[in-house]
Amino acid sequence: MEENNSRKRAISLKNVSKLIDGKIILQDLTFDIFLGEILAIIGPNGAGKTTTLRIVTGILDANSGVIEKNGNLRLSVLSEKDFLWDRLTGYENIRLYCKYFNGSSELGNYYSERLGLKDYLNKRVYTYSKGTKRKLSLLLSLLLKPQILILDEPMTGLDPISRKNTRDLLFELKENGVGILLTSHDLAEVEKCADRFILINNGKIIANDLVWDTLSKYKTLEDLFFELAGGDQND
Numbered sequence: 001m002e003e004n005n006s007r008k009r010a011i012s013l014k015n016v017s018k019l020i021d022g023k024i025i026l027q028d029l030t031f032d033i034f035l036g037e038i039l040a041i042i043g044p045n046g047a048g049k050t051t052t053l054r055i056v057t058g059i060l061d062a063n064s065g066v067i068e069k070n071g072n073l074r075l076s077v078l079s080e081k082d083f084l085w086d087r088l089t090g091y092e093n094i095r096l097y098c099k100y101f102n103g104s105s106e107l108g109n110y111y112s113e114r115l116g117l118k119d120y121l122n123k124r125v126y127t128y129s130k131g132t133k134r135k136l137s138l139l140l141s142l143l144l145k146p147q148i149l150i151l152d153e154p155m156t157g158l159d160p161i162s163r164k165n166t167r168d169l170l171f172e173l174k175e176n177g178v179g180i181l182l183t184s185h186d187l188a189e190v191e192k193c194a195d196r197f198i199l200i201n202n203g204k205i206i207a208n209d210l211v212w213d214t215l216s217k218y219k220t221l222e223d224l225f226f227e228l229a230g231g232d233q234n235d
Contacts, residue, residue: 007034007035007036007037008034008035008036009032009033009034010033010034010035010070010073010147010148010179011032011033011056011067011068011069011070011148011179012031012032012033012066012067012068013030013031013032013055013056013065013066013067014030014065014067014068015028015029015030015064015065015066016028016029016030016055016062016064016065016067017029017062017063017064018048018051018055018060018062018063018203019063020051024203025048026048026051026052026055026062026203026204027203027204028065028204028205029052029055029065029200029204029205030208031198031205031208033056033148033179033181034179035147035177035178035179036174036175036177036178036179037174037179037180037195037196038170038174038180038193038194038195038196039179039180039181039182039194039196039197039198040181040182040183040184040190040194040196040197040198041053041181041182041183041197041198041199041200042183042185042190042197042198042199042200042225043199043200043201043229044201044229045185047200047202047203048200048202049152049200050080050152050183051203052183052200053077053150053152053181053183055067056150056181057075057077057150073147073148074145074148075146075147075148075149075150076142076144076146076148076149076150077141077149077152078137078138078141078150078151078152078154079137079152080152080156082133082134082136082137083137084125084133084136084137084140085125086124086125086126087125087126088124088125089121089122089124089125090112090117090120090121090123090125090128090136091122093125093136094108094112094121094139094140094143097140097143098143101143101144102144103140103143104143104144104145105143107142107143107145108139108143111138111139111142111143111169114165114168114169114172115135115138115139115162115165115166115169116135116162116165117132117135117136117139120132129157130156130157131156131157131158131159131162133157134154134155134156134157134158135158135162135166138151138154138166142173146178147177147178147179148178148179148180148181149173149178149179149180149181150181150182151181151182151183152183153183153185154166154170154182154184155184155186155189163189167192167193170193171193182194187222187225188222199225199228201228201229206228206229207228
């Protein structure tokens with residue numbers, strides 16, 4: 001990994017573009033992901049946020065550009081949709097995940113406590129609320145001890161207490177050297193947890209490497225969003 005201002009660069013995208021069915025979805029994206037940092041990608045619906053995450057994880061291939069990764073990097077993903085065994089209990093989900101993906105059951109106990117899931121793990125997942133399913137999905141993504149954690153809308157369905165617990169856990173992971181890349185439509189939540197921001201619109205980066213010092217003229221991240229990205233966008 002390269003060093004950059006004492007930060008360890010884990011993944012670099014250089015002029016990455018993606019076409020789907022002949023339509024340009026991403027165009028010339030260039031940015032870095034560092035260990036021990038939370039990077040947020042924000043933008044309107046249909047801007048290309050989820051496609052960017054899929055490119056980073058390797059689910060999709062880029063049509064052009066370069067993606068450089070550390071060869072031994074452990075990467076884990078929380079998708080926007082929850083992929084769980086609904087007819088099984090939370091505990092059974094954890095055991096199956098550990099069996100097939102070589103996860104750590106001890107970490108399952110730790111993260112279930114941190115995320116307030118202990119009282120739900122003996123229940124079948126189809127009885128869970130949307131927020132409880134989201135927390136279980138996050139827990140499963142952490143069982144691999146990732147160095148890079150990719151989160152697509154991690155706070156969906158969470159109540160205020162669960163949001164704070166999740167945010168505190170992300171801070172803990174960051175302090176332990178985990179690099180976190182997330183997308184969210186909740187700009188107020190992004191303001192609370194991200195170190196750096198990238199704003200994309202129509203598949204292009206329109207504001208890169210934003211940190212709070214450069215946002216001083218804006219009252220909130222929402223102000224910046226509307227000034228640079230414009231009004232509502234359709235999917």
